[in-house]
Amino acid sequence: MPQTIERIEAVPARVPTIRPHHLAFVTVEAMDVVVVRVTAGGVTGLGEAATIGGPRWGEESPEGIAAAVNHYLAEALLGQDAANLNAVEDRIARALRGNSFAKNAVSTAVHDAVARARGERLVELLGGAVVDSIPLAWTLASGDTDRDIEEGERALAERRHRHFKIKIGAGDPAQDLRHIARLAAAFEGRATLRVDINQAWDESTASQFAPALAEAGVLLFEQPLPAWNVDGMARLATRLRATVMADEGVATPQDVLRHAQAAACGAVALKPGKHGGVAGTRAVAAIARAAGLGLYGGTMLEGTIGTLGALHLYATLGHFAWGCELFGPLLLRDSLATTRPAPRDFALHLPDGPGIGTELDADKLAHYRTDRARTVLG
Ligand code: MUC
Ligand code: MG
The missing domain is CATH 3.20.20.120 (Enolase-like C-terminal domain)
Known part of the structure; x- marks a missing residue:
């Protein structure tokens, strides 16, 4: 039975580091990441993109990654069968040029959703x-x-x-x-x-x-x-x-x-x-x-x-x-x-548990997200 992709969402968030991390081109005191959720056949998979100092290590910014996922990659994948992973990867590759971090976050989330639906670990x-x-x-x-x-x-x-x-x-x-x-x-x-x-x-x-x-x-x-x-x-x-x-x-x-x-x-x-x-x-x-x-x-x-x-x-x-x-x-x-x-x-x-082997902490994401007013962790 096909596992139809119903929803794709990217959320940018900023999480502080335990100490300043000094690289040749930037000092990082918080990591800007983008969490991606892909729901297919009622099962949600997770992916993530990280940028070091925004678009300084690579060319993609957290804002750009979120836009690439929410617009172009969502448009290419909504309604498709997640379980046909070769076709999904092909659509991801052709949806837009470059933007490899956005593509990887979606690729991982689709794989995770399929693995979870089958009750197996991603590695399997x-x-x-x-x-x-x-x-x-x-x-x-x-x-x-x-x-x-x-x-x-x-x-x-x-x-x-x-x-x-x-x-x-x-x-x-x-x-x-x-x-x-x-x-x-x-x-x-x-x-x-x-x-x-x-x-x-x-x-x-x-x-x-x-x-x-x-x-x-x-x-x-x-x-x-x-x-x-x-x-x-x-x-x-x-x-x-x-x-x-x-x-x-x-x-x-x-x-x-x-x-x-x-x-x-x-x-x-x-x-x-x-x-x-x-x-x-x-x-x-x-x-x-x-x-x-x-x-x-x-x-x-x-x-x-x-x-x-x-x-x-x-x-x-x-x-x-x-x-x-x-x-x-x-x-x-x-x-x-x-x-x-x-x-x-x-x-x-390697952890146990279906998919990548962890669950999203929705309260933490709500607290650290940068695209709208943050919530206070209770
Ligand atoms: C990099 O350039 O490899 C990986 C480990 C680390 O400390 O920074 C990154 C980025
Ligand atoms: Mg390196």
């Missing part, structure tokens, strides 16, 4: 889990070395994380080097260190400082150069005795193909939001795999809904050479869902 709808858990990294980005060390020590003691990503590139690279050297000394032999430059360096800065950072113990350099500079990434990757990873530079299957052909990276950060949904993420992962590139389960710092959607999908993709960083719910001060995934034994585990 997607063909089953290859792994039940993925090692979970944490980002040290408080802006203060002592505070980062304290935070890392707590994560190790509580067996939450033993892979730390450090955000650098905002200021003087020599200062970044001193910061990393102190973290490397503090965590030597107990945790791995990676850096995310978020496109902030030019090629000569990368040539000058990346080797010294690698020498200090950094294993992975995430998007050191601007997304357009694929050739520069390739030159750096050849010279560096550490792995270069593409993040902002790889959104579409064509992007990953180009990086692979240019030997521009040894690893790729997947993010369902960059790839426009389930089908797009699988396409990018398949090309990365075929080219021998390591996978990393990336995040846009989504809350519980987006995090669990990504986790179910990643679990179907098999081995993640660099683990994942689906720690968004731990960085947020509150959850828009009734649960909040927590790591154990340094990994994030």
